[in-house]
Amino acid sequence: MFLSALVFGVTFPLPRKGSLAQYTSFNQTKRRLGRRLSLYMSHLMNTYARLPVAFTHGEGVWLWDGSGKRYLDALSGIAVNTLGHAHPRFTAALAAQIGKLIHTSNIYQVPEQEQLADKLCALSKMQEVFLCNSGCEANEAAIKLARLYGHNKGIDNPSIIVMEKAFHGRTLATLSATGNRKVQAGFEPLVKGFVRVPYDDLDAIRQVAEHNADVVAVLVEPIQGEGGIRMLDIHYLEQLRQICNQHNWLLMLDEVQCGIGRTGKWFAHQHTGILPDVMTLAKGLGSGVPVGACLAAGKAAGTFQPGNHGSTFGGNPLASVAALTTLNILEQDALLANAAMVGNFLVQGLHERLDQVAGVIAIRGQGLMIGIELNRPCGELVKLALAQGLLINVTADSVIRLLPSLVFTQAEAQQLLDMLCPLVADFLRRGA
Ligand SMILES: *Cc1c(COP(=O)(O)O)cnc(C)c1O
Numbered sequence: 001m002f003l004s005a006l007v008f009g010v011t012f013p014l015p016r017k018g019s020l021a022q023y024t025s026f027n028q029t030k031r032r033l034g035r036r037l038s039l040y041m042s043h044l045m046n047t048y049a050r051l052p053v054a055f056t057h058g059e060g061v062w063l064w065d066g067s068g069k070r071y072l073d074a075l076s077g078i079a080v081n082t083l084g085h086a087h088p089r090f091t092a093a094l095a096a097q098i099g100k101l102i103h104t105s106n107i108y109q110v111p112e113q114e115q116l117a118d119k120l121c122a123l124s125k126m127q128e129v130f131l132c133n134s135g136c137e138a139n140e141a142a143i144k145l146a147r148l149y150g151h152n153k154g155i156d157n158p159s160i161i162v163m164e165k166a167f168h169g170r171t172l173a174t175l176s177a178t179g180n181r182k183v184q185a186g187f188e189p190l191v192k193g194f195v196r197v198p199y200d201d202l203d204a205i206r207q208v209a210e211h212n213a214d215v216v217a218v219l220v221e222p223i224q225g226e227g228g229i230r231m232l233d234i235h236y237l238e239q240l241r242q243i244c245n246q247h248n249w250l251l252m253l254d255e256v257q258c259g260i261g262r263t264g265k266w267f268a269h270q271h272t273g274i275l276p277d278v279m280t281l282a283k284g285l286g287s288g289v290p291v292g293a294c295l296a297a298g299k300a301a302g303t304f305q306p307g308n309h310g311s312t313f314g315g316n317p318l319a320s321v322a323a324l325t326t327l328n329i330l331e332q333d334a335l336l337a338n339a340a341m342v343g344n345f346l347v348q349g350l351h352e353r354l355d356q357v358a359g360v361i362a363i364r365g366q367g368l369m370i371g372i373e374l375n376r377p378c379g380e381l382v383k384l385a386l387a388q389g390l391l392i393n394v395t396a397d398s399v400i401r402l403l404p405s406l407v408f409t410q411a412e413a414q415q416l417l418d419m420l421c422p423l424v425a426d427f428l429r430r431g432a
């Protein structure tokens with residue numbers, strides 16, 4: 001920062017106390033320089049510390065930048081590109097739909113939306129679906145549904161049990177439900193009506209049940225994504241299902257990241273025998289076309305009536321066809337089995353190559369949702385991997401997160417291991 005100031009012979013406002021790290025980040029420096037020197041400067045709000053790369057096109061699990069450099073995509077736009085990039089049948093289905101209709105309105109019947117709802121309910125055994133455009137919107141719908149369910153039972157101040165390290169989105173209600181102070185700081189007052197307990201701790205939930213008669217629901221991710229690929233004990237959801245039944249609470253699962261085949265089942269909770277009352281989906285549902293869903297069953301079904309909730313774009317013909325085609329291709333090409341197989345191959349390979357490396361704390365995951373926890377912050381690895389042509393992510397400071405698309409082959413997974421493992425081992429050996 002200081003150097004740039006000298007080189008360009010201009011002065012900069014001094015950083016505010018305590019914000020030095022932020023101030024000197026690549027993007028901020030570029031912005032401030034740009035403002036002073038009238039250079040090119042983005043007019044985007046500064047909400048992302050973006051990596052200095054832009055992609056021009058993709059094919060399968062590969063992306064290319066403007067210079068022709070190729071990248072192996074082990075992140076899929078954060079679990080979004082379920083079918084990889086430029087999938088031929090998906091592209092053709094979207095093109096055909098765009099040529100017919102993109103949007104009408106929820107004022108009218110939308111047959112594509114009804115087909116999608118039928119399909120989602122057939123796969124999940126849920127009963128009804130509200131369609132929206134993102135994960136936070138799906139969770140907003142779930143939170144509103146739980147509150148209405150409570151009011152209908154005569155509970156005036158309904159509250160929802162949520163988890164430490166949870167991530168449910170960035171809108172006011174969902175950031176309030178999120179268990180991460182960084183997401184909440186500066187946006188107080190938070191939305192009331194959430195009670196927080198540690199993840200994977202049934203006793204903590206039983207204690208809340210004893211003291212709080214206003215609870216109407218529990219909201220939990222079957223696998224925490226942003227929280228660091230954290231898993232529940234295999235019996236947790238079954239026991240939580242029983243607790244919810246005893247107290248007439250809704251069991252609400254946020255499967256925005258772990259749903260849509262990623263773990264080797266359509267939905268992560270299907271590794272257990274339980275059925276939730278509410279489930280939310282988004283990320284991978286439309287393979288990149290924005291679409292989210294809030295599903296309800298049992299005592300949660302029928303809660304929303306006309307006028308209670310809505311969305312202008314939600315479930316429009318284009319988004320519905322994107323989701324329906326994603327689900328159909330997953331089925332036709334047996335990609336759930338592929339996710340389980342390639343996921344096992346990756347986890348086994350990671351164990352073989354990294355278990356003996358000092359600094360690797362844990363390798364965990366299910367299907368193609370994989371975390372490698374290190375004993376130190378490792379955000380730097382994202383840039384090192386990028387330089388080598390590999391796209392990964394780090395979450396919860398010290399967990400390398402892999403979310404490959406479900407079309408990954410075993411050969412491509414082998415390439416991923418060959419690129420990633422030496423990088424991680426070197427990083428840890430350097431003692432950074
Ligand atoms: C990403 C995510 C969300 C938020 O989804 P958006 O589409 O970004 O609003 C909610 N819950 C979970 C588990 C997520 O991973």
